[in-house]
Amino acid sequence: MSSAVLDDLKVHVKLKLSALWASLMFCYIYGDYFGLYVPGQLKGMLAGQGPIGPVSQGALVITSVLLAVPGVMVFLSLVLPPKVNRWLNIVLGAFYIVVMLLTMPGAWSFYIVLGVVEIAMGGLTIWYAWSWPRQTLA
Template sequence: MKVAPLSDIKLHVRFKLSALWASLMFCYIYGDYFGLYVPGQLQGMLAGAGPVGPVSQGSLSGTALLLAVPGLMAFLSLVVSPRLCRWLNIALGLFYTAVMLVTMPGAWWFYITLGMIEVVLSLLIVAYAWRWPRGGPISD
């Protein structure tokens, strides 16, 4: 008995980019959550130690912005012009790849595991944006 192939639809690169940013955000959230279980982490937070030095309104605002951008990219990848979308995804994908590579050395294994997944996801973002198909109606 021959089985018919499963049907599928072709997804536009925008949907792929949006899904990759959403996946990246889930890894960030889980990494930060699991990080709370590292011995001494909560005591350090209560003592005012932040991710990049002493906690201040500025350091927390910067960290919030750093972590908000990937979440916003899940939406922006669907709505901004193709040219802007492509370059935002390439630039921010490379930026977040670098952020992960800088923060992973010396980390616990769970963080390195999630970090490697995040590097792959962010490089996939760059690759899909780089290979954005040409042709069709001009919408820029």
């Protein structure tokens, strides 16, 4: 019987960051979708209540930007130069952790569960960006 070690591929930090942002997007989408099942939510939407108060073009633009940034980061994490990439991931990872911490109080349990997962992914984003591998110059 052999004790062969399973082969593994070293995944570059850019791919890890991109995957974390994609995963975060799935949690956002599921959270918003499940939120439609909260009693009274659809009635409030039909009455003009949005995610951050009364529905207006400005409120929807702010919400759109807030939700678009993680989607854009899926791409930017792959193509930006390392120095910019690293700091953008650290700053935005921290920002989205704060957003979740501000929106979780009083939320339904499903939202709390997704929020904890999103905070963990934000923490991993910060960790991977902070500990970005260095090359030694000859």
